[in-house]
Amino acid sequence: MSFKEKRKDLVESLIKRKILTKTEVIDAMLKVPREKFLSEKAQSSAYMDTPLSIGLGQTISAPHMNAMMCEYLELKEGDKVLEIGTGSGYHAALCAELVAPENSQNPGHVFTIERHEELAERAEISLKETGYNSSVTVIHGDGTLGYSEAAPYDKILVTAASPEKVPPPLKKQLKDGGILCIPAGSKSFGQNLYIVRRDGEKFKSKKITGVRFVPLIGKFGFNSKSESL
Ligand code: SAH
Numbered sequence: 001m002s003f004k005e006k007r008k009d010l011v012e013s014l015i016k017r018k019i020l021t022k023t024e025v026i027d028a029m030l031k032v033p034r035e036k037f038l039s040e041k042a043q044s045s046a047y048m049d050t051p052l053s054i055g056l057g058q059t060i061s062a063p064h065m066n067a068m069m070c071e072y073l074e075l076k077e078g079d080k081v082l083e084i085g086t087g088s089g090y091h092a093a094l095c096a097e098l099v100a101p102e103n104s105q106n107p108g109h110v111f112t113i114e115r116h117e118e119l120a121e122r123a124e125i126s127l128k129e130t131g132y133n134s135s136v137t138v139i140h141g142d143g144t145l146g147y148s149e150a151a152p153y154d155k156i157l158v159t160a161a162s163p164e165k166v167p168p169p170l171k172k173q174l175k176d177g178g179i180l181c182i183p184a185g186s187k188s189f190g191q192n193l194y195i196v197r198r199d200g201e202k203f204k205s206k207k208i209t210g211v212r213f214v215p216l217i218g219k220f221g222f223n224s225k226s227e228s229l
Contacts, residue, residue, distance in 0.1 A: 003035050006047035013049070014067050025070045028097040034063065037088035037126045056116050058214055060088045061159060065211070069181050072195045072208065073155045075099055079108040080150065082173065084143030084216070085159035086114035089123030093132040095157065100135035110136045111150050113143035115217060144218035146173040158182040160216035161191045165205050167220035174198045183213040187222050 001009075011029050014020040020029065035046035037060065042052045051059040069091070075081065075098040083092050092112040099108030114120040120140040127133045139147060143158075144167045151173035158170075161183045174180055178198050185191030193208040215222045 003033060003043075003046065007034070010047040010049065010063055014064055017064070019064045020067050020071070022071055024076075024098055025067060028070065028094050029063070029067060032090065032093045032097055033130060034060075034090055036130050037090035037093070037123070054088045054119065056119060058087055058116070058119065060090055061213070066091050066094055068193070068208070069157060069159075070094055070098060073157060073179055073181050075155060077101060077104055077108060078106040079154040080152075081108065081110045081155045081157065082147055082150070082153040082170075083110060083112040083157045083159065084146075084170075085214075086112040086120055086123045086138055087159065088119075089126045089132075089136070089138070091157070091159060092123070092136045092138075093127060093130060095155075096132045096135040107135060108154075109150075111139060111147050111153075112136060113139045113141055113147060115140075115142055142218035144216060144220035145169050148173060152178070154178050156180040156182075158216065159213065160221070161185060161187065161211075161213040162216040162221055163187075164220075165194050166196055166203055167216075169220060171198075171203065176200060183211045187215045188212075 020026050035043045051062045054060050079099040081095050092110050095110045117140050124138045127136050146169040152175040165184045180196040183191045183193050191211050193211045194205045196203050196205040217224050
C-alpha cells in the first residue's frame, strides 16, 4: 500500500470516529505527507494512529490529536498562528495548509518555536522539502515566552504540556477573540487539553479531554532539570 493510500485510510477512520468533521481539516490531513516529517525507520508507522519518536526524547503526536487540535482552533485562511513545540514540523505544515492554502489571495502564516536546535533544523528541512517553508517560520528558542516580534496571533497552539492553562506571555500575544489550544496539568500524567478563548481581558477555558504530552520546558513551563531524555 502506498503512503497516499495509507493516509486516506487513516483519514477515513478519523472521520468514522467523528474526530475529523471539517472539510478543510480533512483536506489538509489528506494532503500533508506525515511520512516526510519522520525518520526512515519511523516512516512505515506514519499512518498508524499513534505518537512516534522523533529523537531527543520527544514525540510527534498521534494523528487524531493533530486533527482534534486543528478542528478546535477553527483555523481559517489568513490566520496568523503561533505554535509552541515544532518537533517534527508536521503540525506546523498542517496549520500552514489551512491558513495559507495554495494560490491564496489572503495567505496567513505560521510561526513555530522549538527549544531543541537539532529538531528546529530538521523541521526546517522537512518543511522545505514539502514546500511549506514559505508559510512557516521556524524559530529556535523558549516558546513559553511566545514570539512578540510577530504578535498578536489569531490562534496559538501549544504542543507540549504546560503547568498552567495560559503562560502569561501568551495571554498578551493572543488577539482579542483569538483561540488558544493547550495541554496543561502535571509533567507526566493527569493532563487535559484545553481550548481558551480571549474575550477582552477575560480568558474562558473549556476542558476537552485527558491527554498525554511531553513537558513544556522553559521560563514559564517546567524546569529543564526535570526533563528525562
Ligand atoms: N508539534 C510537534 C510535536 C511536538 S512534541 C509535531 O508535529 O511533531 C513537543 C515539542 O515541544 C518537543 O519537540 C519539545 O522539544 C518542544 N518544547 C518543549 N518545551 C518547549 C519550549 N518551551 N519552547 C519550544 N519548544 C518546546
